[in-house]
Amino acid sequence: MKKAISLLSGGLDSPVALYLMIKKGYEPICVSFLTSDDDTHSMRDKIITIVRSISNFTNKNIKIYIINHDSNLDSFKENCDRKLTCVLCKRLMIRIAREIGRREGTNIIVTGDILGEQASQTLDNLFMYNDIIKENIILRPLIGLNKLDVIKINEEIGIYDTCSQKSANCQYNPQFPETHARINEIINAESHIIIKEMIERSMNKAELFEF
Secondary structure (H helix, E strand, C coil): CCEEEEECCCCCHHHHHHHHHHHCCCEEEEEEEECCCCCCCHHHHHHHHHHHHHHHHCCCCCEEEEEECHHHHHHHHHHCCHHHHHHHHHHHHHHHHHHHHHHHCCCEEECCCCCCCCHHHCHHHHHCCHHHCCCCEEECCCCCCCHHHHHHHHHHCCCHHHHHCCCCCCCCCCCCCCCCCCHHHHHHHHCCCCHHHHHHHHHHHCEEEEC
């Protein structure tokens, strides 16, 4: 069974992507990013509930790395153009997933991207991740679906109520996110932060669970 690193949020999309890859025979290793707005651990608990539910569809245990993302997002906010926050955030998430993959023995990364669904998922912005994944494979099993397709699968596999529950939201979203980022402005923004240190700090503080 081939391993894959699956980016997992508490929304509707990424849990379905996780489920579809399990049905394709992949052994998922999840990674979730939380922020300090989660005072009551609502997002943490929601993520864990989702993983427990989806684990019923595989005979393998599912590992999940939970990473506090605050310090990384603070660095973007303090040092980079605010409109680029979503793209910079996603690039860092992919880099961290890539590092987890290196440790777990896989170069496959799964995302819940749906084309145009969010600022980080426009066609231009999806292109902004290509330069950091040259040795990796990114699988986007939902890329051509719409929200109704995703909701239907959520309902079919019994996770819609959980995924629909309110929980802590990201407080770092810019008011006017860039939807047509260009690589030169991304590289310029990242020159003002130390990516390697951010990855190392995230990995050192990561919590690891297995269900």
